[in-house]
Amino acid sequence: MSVSEVSFWILATMCLGGALVVVVTRGMMRMTLGLGAFLLGVAGFFLYYGSPFLAVAQVFVYVGGVLVLILLAIMVLKRDDTGRPQLTSRVDIATALVPIIVFVFMNQALSPVGEELGVVLGSSDSVEDMRMALLGTMLPQFELVGVLLLVALVAAVAIVVRKERS
Amino acid sequence: MSIVTLTSLLFSIGLFGVLTRRDLIAVLASVEIMLGAANIQLIAFAAARGEYGSGQSLALIVLVIAAAEAAVGLALLVALARRSGRTQVEELMEVEG
Numbered sequence: 001m002s003v004s005e006v007s008f009w010i011l012a013t014m015c016l017g018g019a020l021v022v023v024v025t026r027g028m029m030r031m032t033l034g035l036g037a038f039l040l041g042v043a044g045f046f047l048y049y050g051s052p053f054l055a056v057a058q059v060f061v062y063v064g065g066v067l068v069l070i071l072l073a074i075m076v077l078k079r080d081d082t083g084r085p086q087l088t089s090r091v092d093i094a095t096a097l098v099p100i101i102v103f104v105f106m107n108q109a110l111s112p113v114g115e116e117l118g119v120v121l122g123s124s125d126s127v128e129d130m131r132m133a134l135l136g137t138m139l140p141q142f143e144l145v146g147v148l149l150l151v152a153l154v155a156a157v158a159i160v161v162r163k164e165r166s
Numbered sequence: 167m168s169i170v171t172l173t174s175l176l177f178s179i180g181l182f183g184v185l186t187r188r189d190l191i192a193v194l195a196s197v198e199i200m201l202g203a204a205n206i207q208l209i210a211f212a213a214a215r216g217e218y219g220s221g222q223s224l225a226l227i228v229l230v231i232a233a234a235e236a237a238v239g240l241a242l243l244v245a246l247a248r249r250s251g252r253t254q255v256e257e258l259m260e261v262e263g
Binding site: 012015016019020022023028031032035038039042045046049050051053054057058061062065066069070072073074076077092095096098099100102103106107110111113114115126129130132133134137138141142145146148149152153155156157159160162 | 167168169170171172174175176177178179180181182183185186187191192194195196198199202205206207209210211212213214218219220222223224225226227229230231232233234235236237238240241242243244245247253
């Protein structure tokens with residue numbers, strides 16, 4: 001087993017384990033830790049596929065930002081119980097069919113494409129490529145997403161600090 | 167396990183979380199899992215095709231939109247919890263038409 005295979009399996013285990021913990025566990029803090037493991041795994045996959053800049057952005061934005069935001073929300077709510085999904089109830093078992101069907105269809109649809117492409121590991125000038133794309137053909141999208149982020153952050157502040165009327 | 171199978175599995179786990187979790191924070195975390203899975207897929211395909219520029223740019227845009235969604239979602243959650251003290255999805259029936 002080569003180094004790249006070993007690292008792939010470590011990252012896959014991290015992502016799958018974290019995701020399962022988020023979906024199944026009852027404790028709020030455990031769920032947040034699981035989410036942290038998943039997000040770090042995603043950052044690892046970015047690194048694995050030759051996108052170091054995105055990996056760093058993922059760690060900064062998610063592990064450093066969103067995760068802290070979620071922790072803060074948990075502290076504000078002062079609760080530790082998320083109400084575990086009642087996996088034994090009939091409704092939840094029926095609901096599980098939907099993700100299973102989605103998984104089967106997605107896997108069937110994308111597998112041929114994945115095999116056809118094959119996977120090669122990263123190039124070192126990926127940041128340069130991204131710069132050219134972001135400031136070239138994708139400039140309008142880049143600007144729009146900046147505006148969207150600004151509006152979302154202002155909206156978030158406005159929602160939270162609005163004083164109760166009446 | 168191929169990367170396609172892994173990301174499909176992660177996406178489905180996230181979808182299951184969105185459908186079955188009762189608490190809003192857990193639903194938001196599950197949405198983050200779905201977005202993360204899609205992003206891994208995007209980067210893997212971009213790497214395989216050698217198109218790092220557009221693939222990474224798209225992934226960065228998804229990342230920013232997910233961050234904005236989390237910020238607004240958590241702000242709404244805190245506002246709801248202050249207003250009614252409840253964050254369970256089934257209890258939030260006030261805006262029902």
